[in-house]
Amino acid sequence: MRQKAPILMFIRGSGLSVKITGMLLGFFLVALAAIALTLFISWRLEGAAAAINDAGSLRMRLYRVAHHLARADLHTSDRQGFAGDLRARVDDFDRILGVLRRGDPSRPLFVPREAGIQQVLSGMSEEWSVQLRPILLAIAADPDPANLHRRGLEFDRAARDYVEDINDFVLRMEQSYARNTNILRTSQVILVALAVIGTILLLRFFFLTVIRPVFELHEGVKRMGQEDFDARVPVLSQDEFGELSAGFNRMAAHLQNVYDTLEERVVAKTRSLEEKNRELEILYEIVAFLREPNDVDTLCKGFLERVQNTMGASASSARLLDLESRNLCMIVHDGLGDDFLDREEVLACGECVCGEAAQGSGLSLTLDVRNAALAVTRDACRRAGFRTVSATSITASKRALGVFNLYFDQSDAIGDADRQLLEALGQQLGIAIENQRLHARERELAVSEERNLLARELHDSIAQGLAFLNLQVQMLERALAENRAADVSTTVEMLRRGIQESYEDVRELLVHFRTRVEQQDLDAAIAAALRRLAEQTGIATDLDVQGDGAPLDPEAETQVLYIIQEALSNVRKHAGASTVSVGVRRGRDGLAVTVRDDGVGFAEDRDASDSEAHIGLQIMRERAMRIGGRFAVRSSPGRGTEIRLELPRTNEVLA
Numbered sequence: 001m002r003q004k005a006p007i008l009m010f011i012r013g014s015g016l017s018v019k020i021t022g023m024l025l026g027f028f029l030v031a032l033a034a035i036a037l038t039l040f041i042s043w044r045l046e047g048a049a050a051a052i053n054d055a056g057s058l059r060m061r062l063y064r065v066a067h068h069l070a071r072a073d074l075h076t077s078d079r080q081g082f083a084g085d086l087r088a089r090v091d092d093f094d095r096i097l098g099v100l101r102r103g104d105p106s107r108p109l110f111v112p113r114e115a116g117i118q119q120v121l122s123g124m125s126e127e128w129s130v131q132l133r134p135i136l137l138a139i140a141a142d143p144d145p146a147n148l149h150r151r152g153l154e155f156d157r158a159a160r161d162y163v164e165d166i167n168d169f170v171l172r173m174e175q176s177y178a179r180n181t182n183i184l185r186t187s188q189v190i191l192v193a194l195a196v197i198g199t200i201l202l203l204r205f206f207f208l209t210v211i212r213p214v215f216e217l218h219e220g221v222k223r224m225g226q227e228d229f230d231a232r233v234p235v236l237s238q239d240e241f242g243e244l245s246a247g248f249n250r251m252a253a254h255l256q257n258v259y260d261t262l263e264e265r266v267v268a269k270t271r272s273l274e275e276k277n278r279e280l281e282i283l284y285e286i287v288a289f290l291r292e293p294n295d296v297d298t299l300c301k302g303f304l305e306r307v308q309n310t311m312g313a314s315a316s317s318a319r320l321l322d323l324e325s326r327n328l329c330m331i332v333h334d335g336l337g338d339d340f341l342d343r344e345e346v347l348a349c350g351e352c353v354c355g356e357a358a359q360g361s362g363l364s365l366t367l368d369v370r371n372a373a374l375a376v377t378r379d380a381c382r383r384a385g386f387r388t389v390s391a392t393s394i395t396a397s398k399r400a401l402g403v404f405n406l407y408f409d410q411s412d413a414i415g416d417a418d419r420q421l422l423e424a425l426g427q428q429l430g431i432a433i434e435n436q437r438l439h440a441r442e443r444e445l446a447v448s449e450e451r452n453l454l455a456r457e458l459h460d461s462i463a464q465g466l467a468f469l470n471l472q473v474q475m476l477e478r479a480l481a482e483n484r485a486a487d488v489s490t491t492v493e494m495l496r497r498g499i500q501e502s503y504e505d506v507r508e509l510l511v512h513f514r515t516r517v518e519q520q521d522l523d524a525a526i527a528a529a530l531r532r533l534a535e536q537t538g539i540a541t542d543l544d545v546q547g548d549g550a551p552l553d554p555e556a557e558t559q560v561l562y563i564i565q566e567a568l569s570n571v572r573k574h575a576g577a578s579t580v581s582v583g584v585r586r587g588r589d590g591l592a593v594t595v596r597d598d599g600v601g602f603a604e605d606r607d608a609s610d611s612e613a614h615i616g617l618q619i620m621r622e623r624a625m626r627i628g629g630r631f632a633v634r635s636s637p638g639r640g641t642e643i644r645l646e647l648p649r650t651n652e653v654l655a
Contacts, residue, residue, distance in 0.1 A: 016209060016239040023205055027198045034191040041184040043108060048177045050109035052170055054096050058124075059166045061096075062159045065089050065136065069152040083140040090136050097125055112176040120169045127165060131158045213241035220248055229256035279421050282310050286425060290432035296320075299436065301332045303429050304404065308334060311418065313406040314386065318394070320402035320433075321349065328354060328403060335407070336384070343380040354391045354403050364392040364419040364426070368411055387411045392422040396430035404429065469498045522557050526564055526582055533568050533580065540579040547586035556627045556647065560593060563620045563631075567595040567643045570616045575599025575641065591647040598640045617643075 068089070072082055100121060103110030111121055135155045139148065216233045223231035231252055235245045258265070286306050290299060300318040308316040315335030319328040328347040336344075347354055368388055381389050388408040394401045404426065408414075414422075472495045479487035523545050530541040552560065564582065571580050577599030585592040617633060624631035624645055635641035 016237075016241060019205075019209060019239065023202065027202070030194060030198070031191075034187065034194060038184065038187050038191065041180055041187065044110075044112075045177060045180050045184065047103070047105075047108040047110040048112055048173055048180065050104075050107055051100060051111045052173050052177065054100060054109065055166060055170045055173065058093065058096055059163055059170075061089065061093055062132075062163060062166075065093075066152075066156055066159055069139070069148070069155060072148060079143040083143050086136055086140040090133060090140070093128070094133075097128060101125060112173060112180075114172070114176055117169065117172045117176060120165060120172060124162070124165050124169060127158075127162055132162060209237065209239070209241070212236065213245065217241075217245065217248060220252070224252060224255070229259055275417055279417070279424075282306075282421065283424060283428070287428055290428055294436075296433055296436055297331055299432050300404070300429070301334075303425075303432075304332060304334055307404070307422075307425060308406065311390075311406055311414075311422075312408075313390075314409045315384075315407040316405060317344075317407075318402065318404040319347065319354065320394075321400060340380050340384045354405060364390065364422045366390050366414040366419060381407070385409065388414065390414050390419075390422065392419075392426040394426050394430040394433065396427070396434035401430045401433055466502065469495060469502070472498060522552070522561065523584065525561050526584065529561070529565050529568055530580070530582060533572060537572050539571070539577060542579070542581040543584075544581065545584045552591065552647070559623045559627045560591070560645065560647070563623050563643075563645055564593065564595060566616050566620050566623075571595075571597045571599065571641075575601075577640065589648065591645075593645040595643040596640065601635045601637050601639050601641050603635075603637060620645075 065086075068086070099109060100111055111117060132155065135151055135158065139151050139155075213236055216236070220231045220233040229252060232249050233245045235242050235249075286303060289302050289306065294302070304316040304318055307313075313335075315333070317330055317333040317336060319330045321327075322329055326349040328349060330341070330345050333341065366388065384407070386407040386409065388411055390406040390408070391403050392405075393403050406414075406422075472491055476488060476491040476495065479491055523543075527543050530543055533539060534541045568580065571577055575597045577597035580595070580597045583592075583594040583596075585594075620643070621631045627647065629648075630646040632644045632646075633641065634644070
């Protein structure tokens with residue numbers, strides 16, 4: 001019992017898989033050992049049976065040899081044949097004795113290793129070698145009829161004694177065979193008993209470790225399904241089923257607790273949902289207002305009105321942060337007296353609770369004014385009669401823009417949920433203010449860009465024409481002073497041409513800057529520009545439009561038209577061309593515009609300052625970059641110029 005106790009404790013404390021594996025492995029090993037023992041005994045019985053048969057055959061062979069000797073007639077028979085047959089019989093007898101002594105596992109055949117049997121076998125071998133075998137070999141060596149009868153009688157006497165030894169040998173092996181048979185039957189009976197006992201033990205084992213715990217769990221689940229949350233299952237073991245039973249009991253206890261507090265939880269959840277809905281409604285209303293196109297003051301004023309009414313505050317204010325002075329400047333307010341405004345109109349960042357909120361990213365601080373020290377708040381809130389003040393930072397992209405305040409006449413007016421809502425509202429207000437500032441900057445940049453564009457256009461056309469006229473006027477003055485009539489006439493003609501070109505440039509600029517491309521009318525605008533070029537210069541023009549696609553946005557269409565007009569202006573001024581063609585290709589990849597002329601061309605590697613035309617190319621390149629396009633120029637002296645503009649589909653809009 002002392003040896004079994006640790007094993008039982010190990011089985012009880014082990015997992016279910018270990019128990020089942022150990023139990024099955026034990027029975028497997030026992031069954032394997034019993035089967036192996038049975039097979040071994042059967043193999044021994046088979047070998048013993050073969051040995052008995054061979055031993056019995058020795059007796060038969062002795063009788064045959066004696067009969068052969070008695071019937072032999074050496075006077076008339078073949079003596080050499082008789083001698084050879086006798087030697088063969090002797091060799092066969094030797095072979096069988098050798099097999100009995102050595103055994104033959106392949107058949108199988110072996111003599112039991114019992115002392116009495118092995119002693120008799122040794123005596124038989126010795127008797128055969130000493131007595132019987134020499135007689136037979138002597139007869140075979142000298143098959144003389146005169147000696148045959150005498151030696152035959154001698155062999156008969158020895159053979160009778162040898163047969164008795166064989167009988168004794170066979171009897172002893174039969175007795176051993178019977179004992180092994182009994183052992184085999186006993187082992188089979190034991191094996192059957194082990195199978196019955198093992199089956200019973202396995203059934204009991206699986207009943208205790210698997211079936212019973214599953215039944216208890218099933219009953220517990222059934223009771224739980226009937227809303228009996230008091231249901232518990234016994235923990236019968238420390239294995240997986242034990243853990244499962246303990247887990248079921250914990251789950252049942254938790255469900256019982258949940259069921260007991262369900263009504264309270266539903267009420268609390270309903271209250272929480274109502275608060276969340278209220279917060280969402282407030283957020284939706286205020287965000288919808290903040291999306292309207294208003295200035296910063298209007299945004300802050302409307303924002304404060306809505307937040308103040310929602311939170312039930314007595315007054316409110318909004319301050320924006322001056323980045324240079326690091327001061328908070330009040331821009332809008334409601335419900336605050338003049339004395340309060342005189343004291344609180346400007347605050348340093350970090351001063352008072354408002355300044356602390358402005359230093360944080362998305363903070364909402366609430367302070368009880370009556371109980372706060374003057375180190376964290378000013379005396380203005382106390383003099384105004386407020387009991388609670390809330391300061392929430394206005395942020396955008398984690399950057400403080402200012403702070404807005406709510407003032408309350410009662411204490412504890414702001415809870416945790418309200419502070420989270422105010423922080424979210426502060427972020428939305430900050431985003432709206434930042435968007436307004438970005439829109440203002442965008443408008444400023446657009447105006448600045450248009451001014452730069454106008455300056456470039458004036459420089460490329462009118463300024464250069466005026467410089468040319470100034471130079472001609474100086475030449476005219478020198479010609480008049482020197483009284484050179486021919487030079488005066490030539491200079492006056494140059495002045496007339498310069499004035500005419502400047503006039504045409506002004507007209508082109510007026511048309512250029514007044515041009516507005518209507519949606520889906522880019523092709524018509526390009527055709528109109530080609531007609532004006534043909535009317536002014538007599539250059540042959542051609543327009544080739546291919547493909548369909550979504551229209552460009554208005555800004556992109558305007559810039560495309562400006563680029564084409566600039567290219568045509570360069571052709572008029574510098575190319576000396578006779579034909580101009582414009583190709584427009586629309587496809588899945590976007591829009592491609594090509595302007596070709598057969599003019600004088602230029603070297604592409606020439607410095608941009610060498611020609612006025614290169615300034616125009618730079619302007620076209622900048623316009624293309626503005627709308628996200630790719631601009632390329634191909635030209636060579638005497639072979640004309642090709643200008644290509646490619647716009648991806650990102651600039652296209654749905655019709």
